Amino acid sequence: MKFGKISPEIVQELKDAVGKDVIFDEKTHRMAYSRDWSPRDDKNTTLPDVVVRPRTTEEVAKIVSIANKHRIPVTPMGGLTGMGGGAVPIYGGIAFETKGLNKVLEIDVENMTATVQAGITLWDLNQEAKRHGLYLPHEPESKKAVTVGASIACNNDSTFGIRHGRMVDHLSNAVIVTGEGKIVRAGRRKAMCSNSGYQLNWLLVGSEGTLGIVTEATVKLIPVQKNRLVDMIVFPSLNDSMYAIRDIMHAGLALESAHINCKQRLRFYTHSYKEKHGHEPEIPEWSEALLGISFATAEDTDEIIKFNRDYAIKICEKNKGLLVKEVEITDGWWASKYTVNFTPFKQKWPDSQREKKFGAVDCGFPIGRIEEGYDKFIEIATKYNQQILGMCVYHERPNRLSPSISFAVFVDDKDPENIQGFYSYVREMSEAAIEMGGTSATYIGDSEFKTPWIGELEHQEAYEYMFKIKQVFDPNGIMNPGKKFPIKMFGYKE
Ligand SMILES: Cc1cc2nc3c(=O)[nH]c(=O)nc-3n(C[C@H](O)[C@H](O)[C@H](O)COP(=O)(O)OP(=O)(O)OC[C@H]3O[C@@H](n4cnc5c(N)ncnc54)[C@H](O)[C@@H]3O)c2cc1C
Known part of the structure; x- marks a missing residue:
């Protein structure tokens, strides 16, 4: 069995269903949706046959129904910053651009929730939430490009995970269009806690677009943080830095972020210092680990976090840590994690990512x-x-x-x-x-790249049950084929 091929008739069928301004089949458009951030050479790039950019859940459902009828592969895409080929349309078909689904549907100040279309970026969602004094504390470095839907689909990480967790901790409700084009509302509306039924909204977390397309989400917000203190501490070993984080938490201090870097990454953060002073900073030779931490509060005063921070530094020192005094180094780290204004990204090799x-x-x-x-x-x-x-x-x-x-x-x-x-x-x-x-x-x-072996290596017996779940949501195996399950499991030939 083979996947269906997009023909001019199917393109017309799509245009008739959702309008011609949603469907693009020119080569320039298709080229723009042929890869993500994963390392790959040009020969290992597949063009999708058509790009769609719907604006509503209903349009998404119509497109997926047509794809399902003709067994055309559908690859959902967010900001295309994924690093494993998750959004690469390896079997062609439909590149599903979700960034047309970019509206904030509701900010509920009383319940501190936002309901959004899932193609909105984390950045844009927060711009709107902040106007109401609220914010979603889910902050991957790539937040300017990353969508809410992709954050659910790939369970990405966040600078503030040690305090606020990941999307799974914020997500109360999601709307998904399944591989058959059905619209399913999964979750607990605005209640953050429920034990009724299965938690299908959580099943979507990490599903990588293989169960369907997330089109809407309701997420829990917190008040905007008004004060923050950021520090870096060096340690003689990675384990010592781990023990320091553990002891800070056991002491009852509310860390907002805790990020360990090995010594090779140090030069990333010494860059701004070098630029300003013309020489490398004096970081002790024995430094094997660099720990960045922050404490934040919604209060107008920094009194509480100052106490937390000072106590945390004492705990680090007990664990052989030494506070980094050069503010440029700490600022460099924070810029790379949070303010998205990181000098090394703009410099020439070896400090940049432009050449490699x-x-x-x-x-x-x-x-x-x-x-x-x-x-x-x-x-x-x-x-x-x-x-x-x-x-x-x-x-x-x-x-x-x-x-x-x-x-x-x-x-x-x-x-x-x-x-x-x-x-x-x-x-x-x-x-x-x-x-x-x-x-x-x-x-x-x-x-893409772990799929051929994860069943056998990582999941063993459970993989069979995962495949049964996949078949319930996507009986014809058209949703992001080649991710999580090799297509031969659906009887398709490569
Ligand atoms: C400079 C840089 C910094 C980064 N920093 C971080 C970081 O700090 N933390 C981190 O975890 N990652 C980071 N990443 C990796 C990447 O940003 C994340 O994996 C991110 O989640 C990808 O989001 P995206 O919107 O670009 O999704 P894409 O790459 O477009 O898609 C990712 C996956 O989600 C699926 N998908 C997308 N939208 C939907 C939808 N609506 N419904 C169903 N499935 C969907 C796709 O099919 C694909 O499987 C970084 C990448 C770069 C290039």
Whole structure:
């Protein structure tokens, strides 16, 4: 069996159903939707046959119904910043641009919720919420481009995860268009807690567009934070920095962010210092880990967070930490994480990402084996000739050590061998993580490149049940084919 092909008649059928201003089949449009941020060479790029940009849930449902009738692949797309090929239309078909679904439907100040169309970016949602004194504390670095729908679909991480968690912690309601074109409202309306039925809205979290297209979401907001204190502390080992975070939480201090960087990433953050002073800052030779922390409050005064911050620094010092005094370094880190005004992104190599892109494997190691995970990173990246950028660790469950890890390297997009080496590195790192009791994915997801082996390596018995769920939502396997389940499981030929 093969997927259906888009013909001029099907393009016309789509135009008749939703209007010609929603459907684009010119090559220039199709080229713009052929890849995401994942390292790949030009030969490994598939053009979609048509691009759609609907504006309502009903239009989405009409398009998916037509696709389902003709068994045309449908690939949902957000900001296309995904790093694993999740939004790449590997079997052609329909590139589903969701950014036309960009309206704020309601800000409910009393209940502190926002209901939005899912193609809105996190940034635009917050611009609107802030006008009401509220905000969604979900802040990946890429928030200017990333959509709410993609944040649900790929369960991405957030600078403020250690205090506020991820989308799963904010999401009370979602509307999904299934692979059959049915509109399903899943969730608890505006109640944040419910144990009625299955929590289908949470099933969508991390589903990577394989169950359907998220078209609307209701998310919980918090008051805008008026005061914030940001610091960096260096440690002689990664474990010491972990222990410091643990002890800060156990002391009852409300960390807003906690982000560990390995020593290779230090030069990222020393950049602004070097620019200003003309020389490198004096960071102790023994520094193996760099911990960035913040405390924030909705109060007009910084009294409470000052107490929290001072106490946290004492705890860091007890764990062999040393406060970084050079504000430019701390500012550099904060700019990269939060204010989106990060100098290295604008500089020339070796400090920039203009000449070579970064690629990352996001496998997770258990807390007690982070140091070993880091050693594996150096060993395996070196084995596959990958240029090391560095490791960083967020924590993504409120008040817990819960590492979401990025093991990043620079990848030369113009060198197929280097790209091939990158994917061997991804697989071997994932194998090492699983063997040590960890996981193959903490923020990128299964995406295109892990799909051929995740069933066997990562999920074993449970994979069969996952496939049954997939079949319920998408019986013909048209939703983002080749992600999470190889297409042969639906009887399609490559
Ligand atoms: C410079 C840079 C910094 C980054 N920083 C971070 C970071 O701090 N934290 C982090 O976690 N990631 C980060 N990333 C990775 C990336 O931004 C995230 O994975 C993000 O979630 C991708 O969102 P997107 O809108 O670009 O989605 P896309 O790449 O377009 O899509 C991602 C996945 O979601 C699916 N999808 C999209 N919209 C929908 C929808 N409406 N319904 C169903 N499925 C949908 C797609 O099919 C795909 O599987 C970064 C990337 C870059 C390039």
